[in-house]
Structures are given as structure tokens and as C-alpha cells.
Amino acid sequence: MPELPEVETVRLGLAKYLLGQRILDVIFDNPKSFPNDDKLVKSKMLGSEITAVERRAKVLMIRLSTDYTLLIHLKMTGQLIYRPKVGQGFGGGHPNDSLIGDLPDRSTRVILELSEGKLFFNDQRKFGWVKLLRSIDINNLEFFQKVGPEPLQSEFSFEEFRRRLNRRSRTSIKAAILDQSVVAGVGNIYADESLFMARIHPATPVGQVSTIKLKRLHQAIRQCLQISLDHGGSSDRNYVDADGNKGSYLKFAQVFRREGQPCYRCGKEIKKIRVAGRGTHFCPKCQRLSRHKS
DNA sequence: CACTTGACCTGTCCGC
């Protein structure tokens, strides 16, 4: 899916368009994508106003004036695309129409009809979801209790990073940074990119990564995510922002999807292997398996 | 507990 930079880019777009809008209707028919009952939707959503659009880890939160919140996870193929009503911004003939075509399409799972436009939740693989919850209950969800610090905030200190990593010292460093309870928002693309930047082999057991390298990794995670955010995220396949635009970060990727091509740093061929059950890209020369004690 | 694997879905690409 969308990892932190992509979800944050969507959030920025939604905040620009949705704040202050009223929900006039909600159209859904897939209980997997939107497992809420009609009664709750009618009483807590219809007529309510959107008061904020927030994000924690890879989860979006659309706050409503009824003290309820829509939680949204895009998982692998989710999209949230906003289209203003014709005559209220870009309408027919908008340049983005060629990118994603007419909406709804066959992957549309939920439509929010708003006072000034429509919000489409598309999700080809149906892994993603939209849930309506009491705002006050959200912090008690197990996920939010366990999730790690936001990497672009100051709460993501090196000491905190190491403390959370040390609970999982035998697993691979890649599996560890993909774990949302270690750090929030890192997924497969930025795991590979930040491990390259820190020059750590993805399969290195956590307990054998030196302090120097862990410090490099801590900084690399922040840098990769920030650079991607600056470029509107990565569009490998499905990802688009709230306007339907793709992100351009993959043009700057050092290893992700570059197997068989030369490393920009040393010239050796980038390899693709399997680590933590995921396709993993790395440079065998820049990222050697090493055995240091921290 | 720590850790790994398979399942959830649909679509696409690659080799035969």
C-alpha cells in the first residue's frame, strides 16, 4: 500500500477539500470494505460535518461533528479520490480523468456524497476498510495502543527506536522496521530504501547491527520518508493522491524495483531476494552481512 | 513470548 508518505499525501489533499463539508449520503454495499450497520451510518454520518482529517501510522481519520470518526486503511490498493461537483472546481475534462477515468469504477467500494463533491474509496483487492467508530474509543483500539512513534515527529528519538528494536533482537532488521509497533508507517519500499541508505543488509539479525549502523538507520528512515513526502509519495501501481495524481518518488529510489540495474553508489548489480516474506532489494556490495555486537 | 507462514482478494505479468 500506501506507506506513510502516500497516506500523508492523501491526508493533505483531503484536508484541503473536505473540511467544513457536510455528508449528504453514503453509498456502500461491500461489508468487507465498510463493515458498519445502516442505522449507525444514518444517525451518525448523514448531515454531519467534517471537522478534521488526521493520520496516525498508515491510518486516516476523518473526524465528524457527531463525535464519531471514520477510520480508513488503504492497505495495498486503496485509493481516496475527491471529485468536486461540476461547476465547483475541476469537472469533466479535468486532466486527471485520463489517469483514473470515470468514477465510480469497478473497484469503488464506498462513495461519500458531500455538499460540494464526492469522495470515492476504491480498493481493487478489498484488503482496505472504512470503519465508523466513536472518536473516544479510537485510542483504546489495540492497534493504537501498540503502534510505535511517528518517524517524522520528535517522539521518534534514537533511544526510543533502539528500545523498541531490542525487544526483537533475533529477527531480521527488515522485519523489525516493518513492524508497526517499532516505528509507524514504514512499509516495503521505505524499508528497502532506508536500509540501503544506512548500508545494512536487510537480513541482518537486529542484535548484530552495530550502534553506528542503527544510528544511520534511524536517520535514514526519517530522510527517506521526508524525501518521498516532498515528491508526493511512490506510485508503483495503484497509488494516487486525493486528486488522482501519482507520486514521483520511485524516480529517486536507489534499490526498490531496480533489480538487475547498477547500484548508483558502487556500480554493482542490485539484487532481489526474499526477507521477512517480502520481496527485498539491496546492493550486495554496499550492504554486506556483518556480525557486530552492539 | 518471539518469530514465521499463510490467508485475505484481484489483477497482471511471465513462461510454456
Add this chain to the structure above:
DNA sequence: TGCGGACAGGTCAAGT
């Protein structure tokens, strides 16, 4: 062109 299998940005539950 068709068909089978592998694979895809993420998380869970269920296994060892």
C-alpha cells in the same frame, strides 16, 4: 492466445 503460477505497496490469525 490460453493457462498456470508467482507476485504485488499491508496486516492478522494461526502455527512452530
